[in-house]
Amino acid sequence: MKCLSEYLEFYSKTKPESTFLVHKSGTYTYYQINNAVNNLCSLIQELPVEQKLSIGIFLTGSPEFVVALYSALRFRANVIIFPPNLTYQELAKLLGLSKPDILIFNTDLLEKVEKASFLSKHNFGRIIFNTPGDARFSLQNMISNERDFSSSRNIDTENNSITIFTKKQKQKRLGISYTQKNIISAIEAFSTILRYLPDKIFINSYPLNTTKGCILILNTCLYTGGKLIISTTNRTNQIKKHLIKEKVSILITDGAYFNGLTEEIDFENDDLGSLELVLINGTYPNIENFKRWEKTYGCVILEGFGIPETSEVCSWNLSKAERTPGSIGLPLGCNQVKIVDEYGAEMESGNAGLLAIKGDNIVKGYFDHPLELERGWLITDYVAVRDENGFIYIKAQKKDLINRFGYKILPEEIETMVREIPEVKDVAAVGLDSENGNQKLKICVVLDNGSKVNSAEIEDAIKERLPVYLQPDYIELLKCIPKDEYGNVLRYKLTK
Numbered sequence: 001m002k003c004l005s006e007y008l009e010f011y012s013k014t015k016p017e018s019t020f021l022v023h024k025s026g027t028y029t030y031y032q033i034n035n036a037v038n039n040l041c042s043l044i045q046e047l048p049v050e051q052k053l054s055i056g057i058f059l060t061g062s063p064e065f066v067v068a069l070y071s072a073l074r075f076r077a078n079v080i081i082f083p084p085n086l087t088y089q090e091l092a093k094l095l096g097l098s099k100p101d102i103l104i105f106n107t108d109l110l111e112k113v114e115k116a117s118f119l120s121k122h123n124f125g126r127i128i129f130n131t132p133g134d135a136r137f138s139l140q141n142m143i144s145n146e147r148d149f150s151s152s153r154n155i156d157t158e159n160n161s162i163t164i165f166t167k168k169q170k171q172k173r174l175g176i177s178y179t180q181k182n183i184i185s186a187i188e189a190f191s192t193i194l195r196y197l198p199d200k201i202f203i204n205s206y207p208l209n210t211t212k213g214c215i216l217i218l219n220t221c222l223y224t225g226g227k228l229i230i231s232t233t234n235r236t237n238q239i240k241k242h243l244i245k246e247k248v249s250i251l252i253t254d255g256a257y258f259n260g261l262t263e264e265i266d267f268e269n270d271d272l273g274s275l276e277l278v279l280i281n282g283t284y285p286n287i288e289n290f291k292r293w294e295k296t297y298g299c300v301i302l303e304g305f306g307i308p309e310t311s312e313v314c315s316w317n318l319s320k321a322e323r324t325p326g327s328i329g330l331p332l333g334c335n336q337v338k339i340v341d342e343y344g345a346e347m348e349s350g351n352a353g354l355l356a357i358k359g360d361n362i363v364k365g366y367f368d369h370p371l372e373l374e375r376g377w378l379i380t381d382y383v384a385v386r387d388e389n390g391f392i393y394i395k396a397q398k399k400d401l402i403n404r405f406g407y408k409i410l411p412e413e414i415e416t417m418v419r420e421i422p423e424v425k426d427v428a429a430v431g432l433d434s435e436n437g438n439q440k441l442k443i444c445v446v447l448d449n450g451s452k453v454n455s456a457e458i459e460d461a462i463k464e465r466l467p468v469y470l471q472p473d474y475i476e477l478l479k480c481i482p483k484d485e486y487g488n489v490l491r492y493k494l495t496k
Contacts, residue, residue, distance in 0.1 A: 002155045004180055005074040007222050008034050015225060021063050022246060023230040028063055028143065030225075033070075036063075036142035038149040040071040040104075040127070043136060045149075049101055049125035054078040056100030056124070058091070058109055061208035061230055064129045064139055066218065068104040073180070076153035077101075079162040081209050083173075088112045092119035094165060094173060098367065100124055107131065157181040163367050164211050166308060167484055175367025176211060176308045183215055185360035186311035187223045189334035190216065193302065193318055194250065197276055200226030201249045203242055205234055205257060211308040212281065216252050226250075236260045240270070247274035255284040256483050259426075262289050267296050275299045279316070281306060283326055283394060286419075290325075304329050305394060309371060309378060311361040315392050327391040335359025339386050344374055347386075352395060355384040383410065400491055402431035403439045405469055411491075417465045418443060423451040423458065428481045430494045432473070440473040444494050446480055 001007060011018070012034035021028040044052060055072040057079065059065040072079045080098050082091060091112060095103075099122055105113055106129040117124070131137040161177040194200060202221040206213035208230070221228045229246045231238050240261060242248060253261070258280060265272070278301045284290060290301055304316030305328035315331045317323035331337040338346050339353040347353040356377045365371040371378065381398040395410045402409040414429040426446040431439030443462060447453065453461075459475050466472070482490040 001184070002157050002180065003073055004183065004219060004222065005037065005070040008037065008070050011222075011225050018225070019227050020222075021066060021228050021230060023063050024232060025063060025139075032143040033063070033067060035144070035146055036067045036139060037071045037074055038147045039136075039142040039145055040067055041075050041149040041151070042147060043127060044071065044075055044102060047102060047125040047127070052077060052101050052125075054080060054098070054100045054102075056080040056082060056095070056098065056103040057209075058082045058084060058086075058103060058105040058113065059129075059209075060084045060232070061204055061213065062232075063230070064106060065208055067139065067142065068127075069214075069218075072104075073162075074149065074151060076151045076155060076160065078160055080175075081162070081164045081214070083165060083207075083209055084109065086112075088115040089119065090173065091116035094175075095122050095124070096120040098163070098175070102127060105129070155180070157184075161364055162214075164209070164214060164308075165367070166211060174308075177364045177367055178215075178311060179364050182311045182361055182363055183219055184223075185334040186215060186306075186313045187220045189332035189361070190220055190313045190316070191224050192333065193279065193316060194220075194224055194277065197249060199247075199249050199274075200224050201229065201247060201274070202226055203229040203239060203246070203248045203251065204231055205239055205251060205253045207234060212252070212312050215312045216279075216281075216306075220252075236264045240264045243272055243275060244270060249274055249276045250279070251275060251277070252279045252281070254281045255286075256488075258284060259286065259289070262286075262293070267292065272297045272299075277302070279304060281312070283328060287325070302329070303327065305392070307380065307382075309363050309380075310335065310357050310359075311363060313361060314355075314357055324387075324389075324391045327387075327393050329392065330390055331392075334361045337386075337392065338377075339384055339392075340377075340379065344377075344379070349386050349388045352383055352385050354398065355380045355382040355392070355394070400430075402429065402441060403437060404431070404441060405438060407469070409441075409470065414441075414443065414466065414470055417470075418445065418462055421458070421461050421465065423447050423453050423461075425449070426481045428489045428491065428494055429472075430491045432495055441470065442474040442476065442494065443472045444476045444478050444481060446478055 011030040016031035020030045020033050055077040057068045102125040104127040135141045157180050163175050163177045165173045165175045229242050280303045283303050300320045302317040306312040306314045315329045317329035336358045338356050340356045341353050356379050358377045383395045385393045411429040415427045418427045425448045428444045430442050482493045
């Protein structure tokens with residue numbers, strides 16, 4: 001299949017009564033959601049808009065979001081996904097840049113859209129879910145009315161794009177443009193990890209409007225014919241409730257979020273026995289938590305890696321029998337991976353270099369400029385090592401390396417040693433710039449709740465663990481390590 005919406009149509013015919021979405025507003029089958037998609041496509045067709053080449057979606061994670069996404073794809077339009085938490089000023093700027101022909105949103109966001117439309121001076125057609133007095137725009141009506149729709153446009157898997165505006169980088173929203181070929185190749189490879197699970201019940205631990213939420217969760221769920229539990233928030237206490245109540249079997253997350261979820265769990269009383277597989281994007285250093293989850297609930301935890309530019313997949317540990325702790329596993333079938341030096345030459349096993357990736361999952365580019373490739377290879381800024389068996393280990397990002405007495409030090413090297421101190425809950429090491437190029441070392445520490453040690457005692461414990469050349473110039477105790485929505489440490493905030 002070339003179009004993601006074709007998978008929805010396929011399952012609406014082969015398993016029409018099977019549940020696709022569970023939300024506070026109701027439970028929806030594949031057949032019902034496919035009906036809604038056909039009805040929304042017809043409404044788009046009827047809009048008095050001169051051209052309908054690009055469709056923007058400005059919705060929270062909900063059945064309406066899912067219907068809007070697959071309707072835009074079935075209509076063969078370019079899709080632009082705007083984060084629902086944008087201010088009207090931010091939305092105005094992005095509307096002015098992307099210029100969608102149509103915007104799909106709901107009545108809750110109407111005021112924000114009106115202000116943004118005026119400010120951007122861009123006119124567009126509107127589909128407003130739950131418009132008062134107009135049953136056509138009710139999700140329940142779209143689900144109930146049987147309708148067929150077939151686009152007269154051809155599928156262009158190489159050029160039609162799905163652009164997702166993500167987190168801010170340097171005060172600018174980063175828009176990443178995917179082709180359907182990118183996403184389908186990624187989820188096809190990623191889904192091999194799930195092939196032996198009889199019940200595939202997912203939960204949106206990431207918002208559906210994010211790259212991970214849209215690709216790893218929503219579209220992987222659709223590709224495998226699974227069930228998706230849509231939580232209205234991804235706060236750990238709410239996700240825990242859904243894990244228990246809805247018998248979720250697959251949790252896709254990252255190490256930082258998994259730590260937060262672990263703190264919410266009562267391992268004596270909370271029944272998460274239905275959870276079979278936890279897929280962690282990145283490595284998870286807390287081995288004790290790792291073992292506790294697997295022993296208590298019988299689930300399997302597998303670490304892997306992907307970034308937005310690789311459609312969120314690259315390599316993964318494929319099974320408990322084959323996994324290597326601390327590794328991001330082996331390359332998935334959608335891409336090739338190698339470790340290169342600063343000149344692009346491939347490194348031998350055991351030597352650290354930059355992670356390079358090539359495959360159909362590599363994105364079309366960014367919203368406003370193409371992706372820079374070296375002969376088809378994406379050279380990332382992740383420092384990695386490959387062992388003699390092909391397993392890959394992420395060590396750091398290039399920008400985070402600490403220059404110390406002529407050596408380039410991996411923050412992970414320091415953090416791993418400090419994390420062994422029993423009272424330490426979380427830690428981050430950063431280099432502070434100095435005039436001679438030899439960076440000063442700062443270690444930021446979060447202590448376990450209820451820890452009785454004082455700052456002097458923790459400083460002594462850290463200095464005892466570290467060799468002379470890694471002795472810190474500064475140690476700071478914090479309540480939490482600043483991280484982004486994906487669990488990545490915001491090291492620049494620690495250098496101030």
